[in-house]
Amino acid sequence: MNNEISKLEPVSLWENFYALTQIPRPSKKEKKAADYIVEFGKNLGLETLVDDIGNVIIKKPATPGMENRKTVVLQGHIDMVPQKNSDKVHDFEKDPIETHIEDGWVTANGTTLGADNGIGVAAAMTVLQSKKIQHGPIEALFTIDEETGMTGAFGLKPGLLAADILLNMDSEDEGELYVGCAGGSNANMTFDYKEVETNTNTVAFKISLTGLKGGHSGMDIVLGRGNANKLMFRLLKEVIAAYGVRLSSIDGGSLRNAIPREAFAIVTVPSNNVIEFTETIEEFAKIYQNELAATEPSLSLMAEKCEMPSSLIDELSQDDLVNAIQACPNGVIRMSDSMKGLVETSLNLAIVKSEDKKISVMCLIRGSVDSAKEDVESTLESLFRLAGAQVEFSGQYPGWKPNPQSEILTVMKEVYHKEYGKTPAIKGIHAGLECGILGAAYPNWDMISFGPTIRSPHSPDEKVNIETVEKFWHFLVETLKNIPTK
The missing domain is CATH 3.30.70.360 (Alpha-Beta Plaits)
Structure with missing residues (x-):
């Protein structure tokens, strides 16, 4: 494992992210990564399935004493944007991403990094494998082909998931909670x-x-x-x-x-x-x-x-x-x-x-x-x-219309203020988050999107801020502890 990445906290999340960087996963060619996640879930002894379109779903029971909490979907997309500088020799269907640390950020050598949405996927994987985090019932949803057609989100059928809350981990500014997005x-x-x-x-x-x-x-x-x-x-x-x-x-x-x-x-x-x-x-x-x-x-x-x-x-x-x-x-x-x-x-x-x-x-x-x-x-x-x-x-x-009466928004605002002494910014995003599409299939879902700070996604300058990854992870863990009861 890359010595630089292995020293970062939280270790398990960065290990999972690094593993994803070693598996080619450009949009529409992400099956190797999806297969890896399937094997990951099965090795944990968790209920793991692949739906008709190719999305991976892994279900984890509540930890003792948390069985009465609402079920939460932890969602991220497997694929990444394959962009490189013209002078960089790299085959996105065969070659691993070369990661390195630079001034407090993790970036890649002449290519996109895949922190969009590899960090979100790695966070969900880390929750699934953890034996220490307190949480209610978890359904991890790993969608395919978000970047070029959102075909995974469009293909998700009603009835596969029993959750009440969706935590989408695909936004790119720590300290901000997104409650709406653009259609396209x-x-x-x-x-x-x-x-x-x-x-x-x-x-x-x-x-x-x-x-x-x-x-x-x-x-x-x-x-x-x-x-x-x-x-x-x-x-x-x-x-x-x-x-x-x-x-x-x-x-x-x-x-x-x-x-x-x-x-x-x-x-x-x-x-x-x-x-x-x-x-x-x-x-x-x-x-x-x-x-x-x-x-x-x-x-x-x-x-x-x-x-x-x-x-x-x-x-x-x-x-x-x-x-x-x-x-x-x-x-x-x-x-x-x-x-x-x-x-x-x-x-x-x-x-x-x-x-x-x-x-x-x-x-x-x-x-x-x-x-x-x-x-x-x-x-x-x-x-x-x-x-x-x-x-x-x-x-x-479709876009995702904000819900001012969102229960999970209230919870996450309170958790963030308690942990960090300030109220997170509540925003809409001019990007095509999967929330709008997923919400059409599951209209009962109460949805929030959040994540660490990522800059220049979709370009070879893509980078993710190390400090905010740790902060994002801690916020996720504390949110799971405070999910409302059914």
């Missing part, structure tokens, strides 16, 4: 294009926009970070109009729920405009570095000569694409009126990729008010239909 929708736009011959007397370049922070498209969207796709197409519009540049291919972003950190374009430039083109690249690099100096200090934009591509995107399709991406909304659309500091609606222009005579544009729309989210969908549909693209929406999931 996937937008898929497709342009068909013709392949045309490259022009004579042209030079091919690869434009690379790299070094952006990226991050979680819900949690981090309010931070004003650069979007690699928006920045790339802003540049492309300029050089196409000024110098007759032609686009051969585009590859920007990789995951719908991650703010795109990198974008790459192969273009051809008329030979007599090469000098002006390269000067414009340098000028835009300075413009972007100036505009985003505070949020993107490592931004890099460069163009290097490359091998001539075999074909170009036809000019009409090229122009329709460039204009549509330049006009596409991105980032925060509206802030909430009812909860200060909460984003109400947002749009992440996540992926733009050309391949096999098609260009795919993929966005993730989030909204805590369904009607407002639908308005953003309508805006996007109008824009891309005008540009000649096919538009489809999929994967819609």
